[in-house]
Amino acid sequence: MKAKVAIAAIVVILLVSGAMVLFAWSARPQLVEIYPQAGADNVPATTAIRLVFSEAMNAETVSARLKIEPTIDGKFIWEQNVLTFTPEQAWSAGQEVKLSMLAGARAASWIAFPMSGESWSFKTNAAMLAYLWPSNGQGDIYALTPDTGEVLRYTNGMGVLDFSVSSNGIMVYFSASNSKGGASLYKID
Numbered sequence: 001m002k003a004k005v006a007i008a009a010i011v012v013i014l015l016v017s018g019a020m021v022l023f024a025w026s027a028r029p030q031l032v033e034i035y036p037q038a039g040a041d042n043v044p045a046t047t048a049i050r051l052v053f054s055e056a057m058n059a060e061t062v063s064a065r066l067k068i069e070p071t072i073d074g075k076f077i078w079e080q081n082v083l084t085f086t087p088e089q090a091w092s093a094g095q096e097v098k099l100s101m102l103a104g105a106r107a108a109s110w111i112a113f114p115m116s117g118e119s120w121s122f123k124t125n126a127a128m129l130a131y132l133w134p135s136n137g138q139g140d141i142y143a144l145t146p147d148t149g150e151v152l153r154y155t156n157g158m159g160v161l162d163f164s165v166s167s168n169g170i171m172v173y174f175s176a177s178n179s180k181g182g183a184s185l186y187k188i189d
Contacts, residue, residue: 028107028115029055029105029114031051031053031101031115031118032052032053033050034050034051034120035049035050037120039122040122041122042123042124042125043122043124043125044125045090045091045092045095045127045169046087046091048087050082050083051084052081053082053083053107056080056107057083057106057107057108058105058107059078062101063076066100068085068097068098068099070097072088072089074088090168090169091124092124093125093126094147096121096122096123097121097122098119098121100118101115101117101118102117103115103117126148127145127146127147128145128146128152129145129146131143132163138157138159139161140154140156140158141153141154141160141163142154154188155176155188158176158177160175161174161177161183162174163175171188173185173186174186
């Protein structure tokens with residue numbers, strides 16, 4: 001009788017242990033969203049990196065395993081299961097930024113297996129020189145890429161009076177003549 005109870009207890013322990021291992025394996029944390037996306041091109045040089053995990057993570061295990069090349073100073077901010085890295089200065093123009101999440105990052109829960117490793121990269125956009133042309137008439141905003149000589153036109157016959165680029169280089173704000181003899185404000189993303 002004692003042998004049957006011992007065998008039954010061992011079977012129950014093995015079943016419970018197996019179920020816990022299967023649960024932990026299925027609940028292992030994963031990166032579910034990455035921004036900028038892997039292989040993205042022409043990413044603004046001031047962009048932040050955003051990682052969305054499948055669940056709340058142990059912050060120390062993630063920051064110890066997240067590698068960013070080239071190395072750049074910045075600030076890490078956690079909001080639930082989302083990690084945002086905001087660089088203190090812009091990435092170099094036209095540069096490939098390589099990121100790796102080394103294996104071993106853990107979820108905040110105690111029963112999850114660690115993450116497997118993952119790598120990706122993105123490329124920042126080239127520096128551009130914005131200008132108004134022509135200077136003596138209905139001006140429009142143009143941008144010149146110094147490396148390639150490519151010119152882009154951002155407005156078309158709007159009578160741009162003046163413009164300013166945001167500090168992160170993503171937005172262009174400008175004023176243009178309107179039909180009432182005044183000026184209207186616009187923005188270009």
